[in-house]
Amino acid sequence: MNKQDGGDGTVGKALAVLDQVAAVGRPVRFTEVLSDSVHPKATLYRLLQTLVSQGMLAYDNHQQTYSLGMRLVRLAHAAWRQSxxxxxxxxxxxxxxxxxxxxxxxxxxxxxxxxxxxxxxxxxxxxxxxxxxxxxxxxxxxxxxxxxxxxxxxxxxxxxxxxxxxxxxxxxxxxxxxxxxxxxxxxxxxxxxxxxxxxxxxxxxxxxxxxxxxxxxxxxxxxxxxxxxxxxxxxxxxxxxxxxxxxxxxxxxxxxxxx
Missing domain, CATH: 3.30.450.40 (GAF domain)
Known part of the structure; x- marks a missing residue:
């Protein structure tokens, strides 16, 4: 994974975090994302929470891990058909x-x-x-x-x-x-x-x-x-x-x- 900041404000930063989680290929803990992030702990947590609330990521309370959300599945199917x-x-x-x-x-x-x-x-x-x-x-x-x-x-x-x-x-x-x-x-x-x-x-x-x-x-x-x-x-x-x-x-x- 690359330690890169999104270049388009908050949206770019959130998408960069989404890419980072996706690149792991499995559910990932906050500490793992943080270890390879350019963002301070509080900023990264806020970005992750936003992605979860928007359905782009899912959070497992029991395992305390983040994974790709079902909204991405719907978007992927739409992109597959249209693009x-x-x-x-x-x-x-x-x-x-x-x-x-x-x-x-x-x-x-x-x-x-x-x-x-x-x-x-x-x-x-x-x-x-x-x-x-x-x-x-x-x-x-x-x-x-x-x-x-x-x-x-x-x-x-x-x-x-x-x-x-x-x-x-x-x-x-x-x-x-x-x-x-x-x-x-x-x-x-x-x-x-x-x-x-x-x-x-x-x-x-x-x-x-x-x-x-x-x-x-x-x-x-x-x-x-x-x-x-x-x-x-x-x-x-x-x-x-x-x-x-x-x-x-x-x-x-x-x-x-x-x-």
């Missing part, structure tokens, strides 16, 4: 998963990161980082690179500035210069690859879902492990992957894509 490609893409990615026999991911950009909005597992699932609702890095994932490659220059610069370029594996690209070269190839080729850049043993082929104006709405990938297939094998999924992206883009043509 996510997932409902539109679902029939297409289900068909892709059946055809490929491998894991299929659907992702969108979220503040310079990859947000996995849907996932269809292979018949024999592989353990990996990505799950629907999880956020991952752009610079070392196939879906992230596929979307970045088709951003206009101002948007791409903003996204690149938000990348940590942490070396997850020996294959991870670790600079903007390396990324520019990689993205140029992806623009020319139409597909991106994850060559074990985020997780050892995990590889994928990915392609963007583009609007009629060429704007990346999201990205699709077929993902597997090096124990099951090679990058050369993944190439065989290129035609059906591109077809699925085109079908999804056509179905999303009238969708009000969130900025």
């Amino acid at each position: 996510s490609l997932a409902p539109i893409a679902r029939p297409f990615i289900e068909e892709l998963a059946k055809t490929a026999g491998e894991t299929v991911h659907l992702a969108q950009l979220d503040n310079g990161q990859v947000l996995y909005v849907d996932k269809r597992n292979a018949a024999s699932p592989i353990e990996m980082f990505s799950q629907a609702g999880k956020v991952g890095p752009c610079y070392c994932t196939g879906v992230g690179k596929a979307m970045m490659a088709f951003l206009d220059e101002p948007a791409l610069s903003q996204v690149l500035e938000k990348q940590s370029f942490y070396r997850y594996t020996p294959n991870t690209l670790t600079s903007s210069e390396e990324m520019h070269s990689e993205l140029a190839g992806i623009r020319k080729d139409g597909v991106a690859f994850d060559r074990e850049e985020h997780e050892p043993g995990i590889i994928c082929i990915a392609t963007p879902i583009l609007s009629t104006s060429g704007r990346p709405l999201g990205a699709l990938s077929v993902t597997t492990s090096t124990q099951r297939k090679s990058l050369k094998h993944l190439e065989s999924f290129r035609p059906v992957l591109l077809e699925t992206a085109a079908k999804t883009a056509a179905a999303a043509e009238n969708w009000q894509f969130p900025g």
Whole structure:
């Protein structure tokens, strides 16, 4: 977790605390939140109480822990329907998963990161980082690179500035210069690859879902492990992957894509 203050007054501070609680992944005690907070004890307590009263957090009196509230569940479902490609893409990615026999991911950009909005597992699932609702890095994932490659220059610069370029594996690209070269190839080729850049043993082929104006709405990938297939094998999924992206883009043509 990051010791960051919200930059938008009380609302920003409260949302930062909400993110902090959510990042723990389990019910958390006040002392745990306080130990990683920029706020004084009294301010943090007040923010937590406000979040509880608004239903964004729940407080268990017996365990004395905070957890995400049911209001967030309702909001998440509404966001999934209104701001996510997932409902539109679902029939297409289900068909892709059946055809490929491998894991299929659907992702969108979220503040310079990859947000996995849907996932269809292979018949024999592989353990990996990505799950629907999880956020991952752009610079070392196939879906992230596929979307970045088709951003206009101002948007791409903003996204690149938000990348940590942490070396997850020996294959991870670790600079903007390396990324520019990689993205140029992806623009020319139409597909991106994850060559074990985020997780050892995990590889994928990915392609963007583009609007009629060429704007990346999201990205699709077929993902597997090096124990099951090679990058050369993944190439065989290129035609059906591109077809699925085109079908999804056509179905999303009238969708009000969130900025």
